[in-house]
Amino acid sequence: MRREKVDVLIVGGGAAGLAAAISATKQGVKTVLLERDRNTGGVLNQCIHNGFGLHVYKEELTGPEFMERMWEELEEDVIRPNFTVLKIDPNSKEVVTLSEDGIVVFEVKTLIMATGARERPLSSLRIPGVRVSGVYTAGVAQRMVNIYNRLPGKRVLIVGSGDIGLIMARRLKIEGMDVVGVVEIMPEPGGLIRNVVQCLEDFDIPLLLSHTVIDLHGDERLKAVTISKVDENWNPIPGTEKKIEVDTLVTSVGLIPQNELIEDFVEMDPINRGPVVDEFMRTSVDWIFAAGNNIAIHDLVDFVYDEGKIAGYYASLVARGKKFPxxxxxxxxxxxxxxxxxxxxxxxxxxxxxxxxxxxxxxxxxxxxxxxxxxxxxxxxxxxxxxxxxxxxxxxxxxxxxxxxx
Ligand SMILES: Cc1cc2nc3c(=O)[nH]c(=O)nc-3n(C[C@H](O)[C@H](O)[C@H](O)COP(=O)(O)OP(=O)(O)OC[C@H]3O[C@@H](n4cnc5c(N)ncnc54)[C@H](O)[C@@H]3O)c2cc1C
Structure with a gap:
C-alpha cells in the first residue's frame, strides 16, 4: 500500500473536477485529481451535440470540445485516471483509493468532491410486466451510440422529457431509428425549451405530455409497451391505454447526485440531494468542498464550471492555512x-x-x-x-x- 501527501485532492474528473483543478493549480498548491474512468470529462464525453460553453467560452461547443478547452486551461498535469475513491476518513483526513497499482492512501489538507450524478434506474418507474431486453437508460443508450457506434434497436419510445431524453430522441432519429415519441408524466416538458424545439419539433417527434408507460410486453426482447394518460396525481386514466409496438424503451427519468462517500458525516440537503454548501463551495466539514452535479443537478455545464473554479480556489487557500469568513x-x-x-x-x-x-x-x-x-x-x-x-x-x-x- 502506497501513501501520498497532497494539498488539494479532487475526486472526479468531469467539468466540475477539471475546473477545480484549473484554479487550484494556479494557486501553486500540490493538487491531484482522481478519476475512476480511464478518461476525464465525465458526461461531456458522450454529449457530442452542440450547446456547451456559451457563457464560459462565448462559443457553442460540443461536450468533448468543452473538455478540450478545459485541458488547454489546465497548466499542470495533475490527472490520475483509473483511480476510484473507496473511502474518506473524516477524522484522519485520509482518502483510500483503488488504482491499477493497488490501494493508494492520500493524506490530504483539503478535498473537493466532484463525483457528478448517476441515472435513476427503470425500477424507479415501478412499471409492472415482464423484464425483457431492449430497455436502456438514456445514458447507456447515449454511450452505445456515441462511443461504441451501436444502435440499441429499431423502433423506440423514450420515457421522460428532461434534456437527456430530448437529446437522445433526436440522436436516435438521426442515426436511423424510428422514434415513435417521448412520453412525459408531467403536464409540461422537463427539459430546456430550446431542446424541445431543436430535438423534437424540428424532427417531427411527438411529445405526449401527462402520459406514462404502464406495461411492458415481450418474451426475451421487448415487443410493445402500453402507455396511458395520467391525471393530476399521476394515476393512469382508465380507457386511455394505448399499445405501441417498439423493440426499445429508453428511460430518462432523472439523475441522482452521487454522495455515498460523504453523506454520513457531511450535512446533506434533502431537496438538492447533495451536501449543504456556502458561497465558497465549502461543506459543513471545513476541509471538504463540493461542486457540480453531486451538489444539485445542473442543466448547464457553465454553472458547474464556475462552481468548480470557486471550490478549487478556496480549497487552495485553506490548504495554505488561510482563513476566510x-x-x-x-x-x-x-x-x-x-x-x-x-x-x-x-x-x-x-x-x-x-x-x-x-x-x-x-x-x-x-x-x-x-x-x-x-x-x-x-x-x-x-x-x-x-x-x-x-x-x-x-x-x-x-x-x-x-x-x-x-
Ligand atoms: C445527456 C446530457 C446532456 C447535457 N447537455 C448539456 C448542454 O447541451 N449544455 C450544457 O451546458 N450542459 C449540458 N449538460 C449538463 C452538463 O454536461 C453537466 O451538468 C456537467 O457536465 C456535469 O459535470 P460534473 O463534473 O458535475 O459531473 P460528471 O460529468 O458526471 O463527472 C463526474 C466524474 O466523477 C467521476 N467519479 C464519480 N465517482 C468517483 C469516485 N468514487 N472516484 C473517482 N472518480 C469518480 C465520474 O467517473 C465522472 O467522470 C448535459 C448533461 C447530460 C447528462
Missing part, C-alpha cells in the same frame, strides 16, 4: 423553491445564487424575507435554473420564495 447565515426555502444553491453564506462577498422554482409561473416575483428582489416578466419553470449575483446581503437568515403575479 464563517458562513453562519442560511438561505431558507419559502414558497415554491426547489433546488437552492448555496444554502449558507457569510455575507462578506458578492456571489451567485441558483434557484429552481417548484412549478412554472407565467409572471412572478422572487422575494428575500418578503422583499422583492427580482421580477420575472417571462415564464420561469423547474427545468431552467435561475442564476443571479447577490451582494451586500444582511448577515442573517433569508427566506427565499417565488410568488405568482398577475
Amino acid at each position: 464563517e458562513s453562519n447565515n442560511r438561505f431558507l426555502r419559502g414558497k415554491n423553491i426547489g433546488v437552492l444553491l448555496p444554502q449558507k453564506f457569510s455575507g462578506e462577498h458578492s456571489f451567485k445564487i441558483y434557484i429552481r422554482p417548484k412549478r412554472s409561473f407565467n409572471r412572478s416575483v422572487l422575494k428575500f424575507n418578503d422583499k422583492i428582489i427580482r421580477k420575472f416578466n417571462w415564464r420561469i419553470r423547474p427545468s431552467e435554473m435561475i442564476d443571479f449575483v447577490v451582494k451586500n446581503l444582511d448577515k442573517k437568515d433569508i427566506t427565499v420564495e417565488v410568488n405568482e403575479i398577475d
Whole structure:
C-alpha cells in the first residue's frame, strides 16, 4: 500500500473536477485529481451535440470540445485516471483509493468532491410486466451510440422529457431509428425549451405530455409497451391505454447526485440531494468542498464550471492555512423553491445564487424575507435554473420564495 501527501485532492474528473483543478493549480498548491474512468470529462464525453460553453467560452461547443478547452486551461498535469475513491476518513483526513497499482492512501489538507450524478434506474418507474431486453437508460443508450457506434434497436419510445431524453430522441432519429415519441408524466416538458424545439419539433417527434408507460410486453426482447394518460396525481386514466409496438424503451427519468462517500458525516440537503454548501463551495466539514452535479443537478455545464473554479480556489487557500469568513447565515426555502444553491453564506462577498422554482409561473416575483428582489416578466419553470449575483446581503437568515403575479 502506497501513501501520498497532497494539498488539494479532487475526486472526479468531469467539468466540475477539471475546473477545480484549473484554479487550484494556479494557486501553486500540490493538487491531484482522481478519476475512476480511464478518461476525464465525465458526461461531456458522450454529449457530442452542440450547446456547451456559451457563457464560459462565448462559443457553442460540443461536450468533448468543452473538455478540450478545459485541458488547454489546465497548466499542470495533475490527472490520475483509473483511480476510484473507496473511502474518506473524516477524522484522519485520509482518502483510500483503488488504482491499477493497488490501494493508494492520500493524506490530504483539503478535498473537493466532484463525483457528478448517476441515472435513476427503470425500477424507479415501478412499471409492472415482464423484464425483457431492449430497455436502456438514456445514458447507456447515449454511450452505445456515441462511443461504441451501436444502435440499441429499431423502433423506440423514450420515457421522460428532461434534456437527456430530448437529446437522445433526436440522436436516435438521426442515426436511423424510428422514434415513435417521448412520453412525459408531467403536464409540461422537463427539459430546456430550446431542446424541445431543436430535438423534437424540428424532427417531427411527438411529445405526449401527462402520459406514462404502464406495461411492458415481450418474451426475451421487448415487443410493445402500453402507455396511458395520467391525471393530476399521476394515476393512469382508465380507457386511455394505448399499445405501441417498439423493440426499445429508453428511460430518462432523472439523475441522482452521487454522495455515498460523504453523506454520513457531511450535512446533506434533502431537496438538492447533495451536501449543504456556502458561497465558497465549502461543506459543513471545513476541509471538504463540493461542486457540480453531486451538489444539485445542473442543466448547464457553465454553472458547474464556475462552481468548480470557486471550490478549487478556496480549497487552495485553506490548504495554505488561510482563513476566510464563517458562513453562519442560511438561505431558507419559502414558497415554491426547489433546488437552492448555496444554502449558507457569510455575507462578506458578492456571489451567485441558483434557484429552481417548484412549478412554472407565467409572471412572478422572487422575494428575500418578503422583499422583492427580482421580477420575472417571462415564464420561469423547474427545468431552467435561475442564476443571479447577490451582494451586500444582511448577515442573517433569508427566506427565499417565488410568488405568482398577475
Ligand atoms: C445527456 C446530457 C446532456 C447535457 N447537455 C448539456 C448542454 O447541451 N449544455 C450544457 O451546458 N450542459 C449540458 N449538460 C449538463 C452538463 O454536461 C453537466 O451538468 C456537467 O457536465 C456535469 O459535470 P460534473 O463534473 O458535475 O459531473 P460528471 O460529468 O458526471 O463527472 C463526474 C466524474 O466523477 C467521476 N467519479 C464519480 N465517482 C468517483 C469516485 N468514487 N472516484 C473517482 N472518480 C469518480 C465520474 O467517473 C465522472 O467522470 C448535459 C448533461 C447530460 C447528462
